[in-house]
Amino acid sequence: MTLPSSFRGRSSRSASWLSSLLLGVTLATWGAGCDSEEDPLPAVPPISQARAEASGSTVTVEGAVSVAPGTFVSALEDEGFAIQDNSGGIYVKITQKLDFGLGTRVRVTGTLGEQNKLRILKAEPANVQTLQGTTPVVPVNVTTAEVNESREGQLVRVSGNVTQTFEDDSPYGYKLYIDDGSGEVQVFVHVSAGFDKAALQALTAGQRITVVGLTAQYESTYEVAPRQPSDLTVN
Numbered sequence: 001m002t003l004p005s006s007f008r009g010r011s012s013r014s015a016s017w018l019s020s021l022l023l024g025v026t027l028a029t030w031g032a033g034c035d036s037e038e039d040p041l042p043a044v045p046p047i048s049q050a051r052a053e054a055s056g057s058t059v060t061v062e063g064a065v066s067v068a069p070g071t072f073v074s075a076l077e078d079e080g081f082a083i084q085d086n087s088g089g090i091y092v093k094i095t096q097k098l099d100f101g102l103g104t105r106v107r108v109t110g111t112l113g114e115q116n117k118l119r120i121l122k123a124e125p126a127n128v129q130t131l132q133g134t135t136p137v138v139p140v141n142v143t144t145a146e147v148n149e150s151r152e153g154q155l156v157r158v159s160g161n162v163t164q165t166f167e168d169d170s171p172y173g174y175k176l177y178i179d180d181g182s183g184e185v186q187v188f189v190h191v192s193a194g195f196d197k198a199a200l201q202a203l204t205a206g207q208r209i210t211v212v213g214l215t216a217q218y219e220s221t222y223e224v225a226p227r228q229p230s231d232l233t234v235n
Contacts, residue, residue, distance in 0.1 A: 075172035174188070
């Protein structure tokens with residue numbers, strides 16, 4: 001670069017001042033192009049839209065964790081977890097147990113599929129990204145008849161009277177059925193969810209209970225799967 005004549009022959013102090021000015025401009029320009037860590041992630045479709053894609057499709061979804069990793073390993077035989085956004089939820093099937101809890105915000109890229117008719121997103125650990133902040137997932141109050149395909153993958157709360165008492169389906173889980181008058185629904189308690197078997201056996205027909213859990217499906221049966229002992233209360 002050729003300096004204007006007004007700068008030629010100036011003192012070393014002037015030359016130093018010019019160098020500092022040019023360095024400052026260079027650093028400012030470089031810094032403006034290096035904000036990649038703060039750039040927002042590209043938008044992803046809502047979970048309900050991703051669920052509707054064909055099995056075998058690769059999709060990316062984002063949401064808050066509604067079921068912690070490994071909670072349902074006894075029956076689903078994986079270390080998966082569930083996530084949910086304002087549109088819906090989905091179970092993420094993964095072989096390695098990841099270290100985050102309820103409410104953690106995550107972005108997952110995986111392949112859509114089904115396991116015994118339950119919609120799943122099969123992913124690798126490297127394709128699960130934790131995001132900043134947490135968002136507690138609040139269960140939706142539904143009737144027992146509303147535990148169906150439209151709610152699959154979502155966290156719900158149901159209340160009803162016990163119509164069929166404890167059935168041992170070990171080593172996978174335990175079954176019982178409740179009805180609020182709108183229709184009977186199965187409650188499937190995974191062995192790995194940490195429930196006291198004796199407490200479940202003590203429940204009697206006609207007893208009213210409230211259950212918070214993931215709306216899931218096994219073949220033609222829809223079910224509510226509680227995540228932890230506090231998800232099931234006797235009214």
